[in-house]
Amino acid sequence: MPSTKDFSLVYDALNSAGTFSEGDTLTGKVIFTLGKDTKVKNLFVKVKGDANVRWTEGSGDDQTTYSAHRRYFKLKQYLIQQDTTLPKGVHRFNFRFKIPMSDMPSSFKGIHGKIVYMLEAKLSRSWHMDKTVQTELNFVSRSYPSTGQQMEPQVGSVGKELGLISKGMVQMTATIDRGACFSGETVTVVVKVNNSSSKKVTPKFILNQKVVYYAKGSTNSSKKTVCAMMADAIAPKTEKTLTCPMKIPLNQAQTINNCDILTVNYYLKVYLDISFAFDPEVNFLLVILPPGATVPLQPFGAVGGAVGPNPPGAFGGPSNSDFPPPFVPAVPYPVPPGPGADGYPAAPGPAQPSHMRGGYSNQMPQPASSYGPLAPAVPSQSVHNPFPSAPPVFQQGEAPPSYVSIFPTSNEPHTLSNT
Missing domain, CATH: 2.60.40.640 (Immunoglobulin-like)
Incomplete structure (x- = not known):
């Protein structure tokens, strides 16, 4: 039986459409179950926005591949930053991000390219495969031209x-x-x-x-x-x-x-x-x-x-x-x-x-x-936002501290599990 199971990532929806925009606060939880006392190397959550395009023209020796990448932001938060022993049981770790207030395009997927905003959690242990779970965010840009x-x-x-x-x-x-x-x-x-x-x-x-x-x-x-x-x-x-x-x-x-x-x-x-x-x-x-x-x-x-x-x-x-x-x-x-x-x-x-x-x-x-013209673009950001270096160990049955809820209680969380 694996020592780590039910590894999942949950984020709190801001509205019925589940969309996020520049300046929004993104909160949620990383949830997993340990079958025994386990030494964890680190646990982190990151959110990032990227645009990628790629296509190929020609064939054989004349084949040429065209590609380009743009990163709009990357935020990373450590929930466990150093070797820590966690007890057997269910564990819940809260995370919180502020999406940068930059000129960023909305989510999109096409034939030769896409714009994707991704939320990811990773649990690392020595001599074990990393546990990773990720889910896409539906990002809707507030940057639009004057349309009078x-x-x-x-x-x-x-x-x-x-x-x-x-x-x-x-x-x-x-x-x-x-x-x-x-x-x-x-x-x-x-x-x-x-x-x-x-x-x-x-x-x-x-x-x-x-x-x-x-x-x-x-x-x-x-x-x-x-x-x-x-x-x-x-x-x-x-x-x-x-x-x-x-x-x-x-x-x-x-x-x-x-x-x-x-x-x-x-x-x-x-x-x-x-x-x-x-x-x-x-x-x-x-x-x-x-x-x-x-x-x-x-x-x-x-x-x-x-x-x-x-x-x-x-x-x-x-x-x-x-x-x-x-x-x-x-x-x-x-x-x-x-x-x-x-x-x-x-x-x-x-x-x-x-x-x-x-x-x-x-x-x-x-x-x-x-x-009317588009508002001037703001340079994209890359931010490292570490968690406190000495994270607490949550005992089985003890509720970990959580952030003050700033969402309507009727909003349902979005969950993606990876067992």
Whole structure:
């Protein structure tokens, strides 16, 4: 029978979604059972945030691997720092961390890279394999660009003269009620179509996610469809206006542009499906933010108040943060209106806010405009936070000291066990 069993790590949730953000306090317990009196070399808990990308191009002798890594922070706390004999029985050790108040991206996993925040506990004994248990934290960044102008309607237009098979002109104007929204919300798309041609046309809508990976001066990208819908066909020689709601999936990953090796952007494509012809289209850069984000997400020109499901000051639920909400300056600066190489509106590069005012079609350029900048980045931190050098030995049946609870009693802990 092993002398150490039921080695587990429990952390206290701050909200129903189980998310953490910059400045939050992370608390929990390391729990294990000893089958006999055991000499422990050390016991520690650490929490860290890392971004990694990796992909391979070519084959054989021409194969090249591209990779990059960024560490945002690493905190380590010793619960037992020197050889200590623990008695037989159940042991519980409390830990407590303050997540640094730095500009860090949200958790994300893609094809060629990921952003992961990990909590880990390790128990070491002489002449024994280490006991390790870890679990991922769902980190939601508070660092987001000023979105005042993005809360205004976004408009794009396109026109197309059909060719030999079908005669006539097709014109479309598409409007979305705003260019920034929360996951789980509904974006309203209004399409006005003047079909002067001899063919029917069908309005279609696709929300695409585009992820770009950066390493060693090279880039790789992936694209996937988040959701799609279509409206009724519009007959020839007909003018029609359609209103189509598109619901953003509830737990959709947010826009990420504060990581220099990985960016995540969303594009809402509105187009007319025309058989035997190139489809005219308008693309909007859509900023997706996490539920609970508040100011400065009010409509442009509004004063005070919050936009979104939670009251002012809320962000992903209650937070044990000693820091005020992030300040986002509202000084605008221009954004080029042109499309990227793939035909989508040009998205900002890494560590830049993702905003665009007005849609862009691949046939009719739109005027330039402006948006607010992202708050300046704070350098990432690496902190070593040791426990007192002489940790107490807890006797069987004796309750170890614990931190004062600062969480609602209704919150359930998250547990990951490794026996």
